[in-house]
Amino acid sequence: MMSMLAPVRRDRIIAELPQCFHKEAALHSRSSFHPQVTGACQEQRTGTVGRFKISKIIVVGDLSVGKTCLINRFCKDTFDKNYKATIGVDFEMERFEVLGVPFSLQLWDTAGQERFKCIASTYYRGAQAIVIVFDVNDVASLAHTRQWLADALKENDPSNVILFLVGSKKDLSPPAQYSLIERDAIKVAKEMHAEYWAVSSLTGENVREFFFRVASLTFESSVLAELEKSSARKIGDVVRICSADGDLYLTAQRRKSKCCR
Numbered sequence: 665m666m667s668m669l670a671p672v673r674r675d676r677i678i679a680e681l682p683q684c685f686h687k688e689a690a691l692h693s694r695s696s697f698h699p700q701v702t703g704a705c706q707e708q709r710t711g712t713v714g715r716f717k718i719s720k721i722i723v724v725g726d727l728s729v730g731k732t733c734l735i736n737r738f739c740k741d742t743f744d745k746n747y748k749a750t751i752g753v754d755f756e757m758e759r760f761e762v763l764g765v766p767f768s769l770q771l772w773d774t775a776g777q778e779r780f781k782c783i784a785s786t787y788y789r790g791a792q793a794i795v796i797v798f799d800v801n802d803v804a805s806l807a808h809t810r811q812w813l814a815d816a817l818k819e820n821d822p823s824n825v826i827l828f829l830v831g832s833k834k835d836l837s838p839p840a841q842y843s844l845i846e847r848d849a850i851k852v853a854k855e856m857h858a859e860y861w862a863v864s865s866l867t868g869e870n871v872r873e874f875f876f877r878v879a880s881l882t883f884e885s886s887v888l889a890e891l892e893k894s895s896a897r898k899i900g901d902v903v904r905i906c907s908a909d910g911d912l913y914l915t916a917q918r919r920k921s922k923c924c925r
């Protein structure tokens with residue numbers, strides 16, 4: 665409990681919405697946090713967010729695409745060039761402060777190897793975000809992302825999770841080759857309603873930016889869900905949270921699940 669109360673690391677403080685990687689495949693293209701979220705944070709009306717809530721993020725994808733390295737680069741700032749398969753699952757906690765509100769992510773690193781998949785999949789439930797990783801140098805791993813998503817969604821409510829499609833090992837891909845796979849990856853991301861990123865855990869390129877975006881969008885959707893819940897309680901009716909026009913995927917998903925008919 666004490667550690668939960670200790671101040672958040674200075675390099676985990678998020679005061680502005682980090683931008684997306686590619687405008688064509690972004691969860692939304694607003695340039696700042698949703699005004700209702702900013703307002704709620706200023707007035708400390710974020711409900712369970714910031715006090716009790718820990719958001720679960722699961723990371724899935726083929727074996728050896730670099731899931732463990734991605735998490736280790738961000739959480740520990742280390743990189744191991746030797747492959748050690750994840751057996752079952754591992755997890756890391758990361759504490760942030762978003763718009764002045766403490767916010768924790770539980771990052772679940774799952775096994776890509778077929779023989780461990782069965783154990784790993786029992787940890788998929790209750791995810792707020794699903795990160796599907798593929799290797800930008802391996803088209804088959806991109807093709808397999810659809811199956812990984814389907815498996816992860818079996819254990820989760822599809823209208824309540826946010827999705828990220830992440831191309832790894834960007835350092836190994838010459839620019840001309842990279843831009844070819846990026847075209848396909850963006851197509852897949854759009855189909856999935858996922859936000860697309862490309863990263864390198866070896867060089868660290870985009871790793872921090874990516875996790876800041878994950879934390880921010882997960883935070884934003886948690887606070888919006890809290891606001892929706894508390895106003896629904898007050899009015900005793902279904903309440904619509906107004907969204908800016910730039911909100912591409914989030915509103916579409918929410919509309920499917922919760923909003924007025």
Ligand SMILES: Nc1nc2c(ncn2[C@@H]2O[C@H](COP(=O)(O)OP(=O)(O)OP(=O)(O)O)[C@@H](O)[C@H]2O)c(=O)[nH]1
Binds near residue numbers: 747774776833834867
């Ligand atoms: N060059 C380069 N190599 C990477 C990068 N990320 C991971 N690797 C290498 O790819 C191999 C697999 O990385 P892991 O992170 O263990 O892969 P994983 O997805 O966790 O694999 P499983 O746990 O079996 O599912 C290791 O040898 C890493 O060093 C990267 O960004 N660049």
Ligand SMILES: [Mg+2]
Binds near residue numbers: 732748773
């Ligand atoms: Mg691993």
